Amino acid sequence: MKHISLLVLNDATVTSIDGTFQILSRINDFQKYQGKPPYYTIELVALESQTAINHGLYTIQANKLLKEVTHTDVVIIPTICGDFNKIIAANKDYSDWIIQQYHKGAEIVSLCVGSFYLASTGLLDGRKCAIHWAAANEFSSMFPAVNLITDKIITDEQGIYTSGGSYSYLNLLLYIIEKHLGREMSILAAKMFQIDIERKTQTQFAIFVGQKQHGDEAVVNAQEFIETNYQEKLTVDELSEKNGVARRTFERRFKKSTGNSVIEYIQRVRVEAAKRQLETNRKTINEVIYEVGYSDVNAFRSVFRKYTGLSPIDYRNKYRS
Template identity: 50%
Template sequence: MKHLTILVPDAQTAPNTLSCIIGTYHIFTEANRYYSHNNKDMVFTIELAGVSEHSDFVNGLLTVIPQKNIAAIRKTDLIVIPAIAPNFTKIEDQNTALVDWISDQYKNGADVASMCTGAYILASTGLLDSKSCSIHWNTVANFKKLFPKVNVRAEKIITDEHGIYTNGGGYSFLNLLLYLVEKYYDRQTAIYCSKIFQIDIDRETQSDFIIFNGQKSHGDEMIIQAQEYIEKNFSEKISMEELSKKLTVGRRSFDRRFIKATGNTPLEYQQRVKIESAKKELEVSRKTINEVMYETGYSDVKAFREIFRRITGLSPIEYRNKYNKTGITAKQHH
């Protein structure tokens, strides 16, 4: 039988830390039970492990008592790292032992899965360097600044690379758990768990949850001016050549500084501002898809749909059907 370790951090915790721990224990216990009920051997022995006798959560309202100290676990097959506080800057002393232990176990053959901001602990091991990683879209800027060697894939719900799994934010850790159940048990068990716990199976993207907010904390005043100009005039045809002249900077230097500050080229930034505006219209208005397209400065339906899907993971019609609560049907808006 394989061994599953659910880590219990001793500091830097948040309410979602507890959700991840309980959710993992609950779903894997149910997967074991289902397997056993179908005359198969249970896959995992499941243990909660940490570095102290108990960890307090939600301002001391709740306490988790780990079953074991990590030092007592010589060999494990799968480690699950729960989410931690999102305002992470560096590993605190109480959690450094977790980082060292995760590194040693991975080198010894264990797979490692991080949930949401648990990626901060995983990235602190160095194991994510040059690998893909998903994390909550709202923490991407901070994560990239702290761990520039990691290939952040904020649009993904799940990444799977060399025995390291990560997932996006909030309660999408449930999708990662189904993914792991399918990998370690089978498809039938994953479908059973998705039905019992009422979790959408095969969800792969968190792009349609990203709220593009024109991030401006980079400190480059010239690029902030450019961002504000693009945001005010996004529905117009903007010449980036003219904009760079307006800001008295060479075009190549303008592009280079823009990418460094925002992570996007000026054109990509303009596209994202346009699509964010389109998303808001599709969420609340009764305008047709074509009306929304024209208002955001697009005239080519195919191009609009392709860019919209690339950024959100959904077509404009799919997005409207999912997020517009006014009872409008897609048939009316082709």
């Protein structure tokens, strides 16, 4: 039997707290139907008996105060919403407790952008972490020591689990259930809650937005030039020359600032432009490919699949009305 401490952080989202509580509670019901004892003891743990969340819209009653929980098997950090720096500061009193529980052997499960809070404890330094694609740039700026993963929706490293995407925390819960109770129970939960158990990536949902809050003016100028002229034939030599920087230095600075090589950045901008066209107009696939700057159809299809997980035609069929 495992004790679950579901933390009620200030400005957590009610859906991630209640959804987690409901799913894990139902696992105990499934156990009962199979003639087995309950597997989880689930408690809402907070600093105070009542905690306001969603900017005061809801109030959640805790089962236990943090100071009353000296040992737990699993710590769940819910999704948070708002200014991450302010939320981290408002919840700083959880930090030492989380670290202590991890060193005592507890598993740490972070839901979506709850990883901002987990990263603030230092437990993610040097480890992999999944994050919602829209928060990736901000996360990288705040926590450069974390190995950010933006394509996968789940990471599992040394007893610390993270998920990327608001409701992909449901997939992480299925993953945890499978580790604890086996594949059969995880499949049963997926069927009962109608969760796509096979979803492994968030690439098809991601919208590429280049990181520009890095302070390197030459790189920002190059990014803006790429985004304005992606249909043209662009080369690293041309971009470095335009900004008066030697090619090797330019490539190094660009990668450090944006997290992408120059060529990757051009590819991602072109793919994003193609996605918008595939979603909204009736041009042929080849017309779209040529209009975003590619002359080699096969090369574009390969790049498009790399960043979306889908072929151009599959993407169009999925997202065009």
